[in-house]
Amino acid sequence: MNACGHHHVGHIGILGVDKKGREYYQVSLGGSGDSDASLGDVIGPSFEQEEMDQVIERIIAVYLESRTPDEHFIDTYRRVGLQPFKERVYDQSSA
Secondary structure, X not given: OOOOOHHHHOOEEEEEEXXXXXXXXXXXXXXXXXXXXXXXXXXXXXXXXXXXXXXXXXXHHHHHHHOOOOOOHHHHHHHHOOHHHHHHHOOHHHO
């Protein structure tokens, strides 16, 4: 909870949070510290530590499926928005 702002400006930001003594992670997408600075959008409810590998894999899968040739993650995110990433990450059928 007490963290620097790096996760807020990360293209994929991850913040560790404590929920009733258990470790969880809040994920945000679309942050940038460049000249076109932006804060990331929180994707939704936080994830347990054991889920994080799969969460990141799903985020990267959406990026790879959605990008144009040579397009960076942040540019793809700004073009397609949060929804496709959120849908894939929380899709229980692809678990």
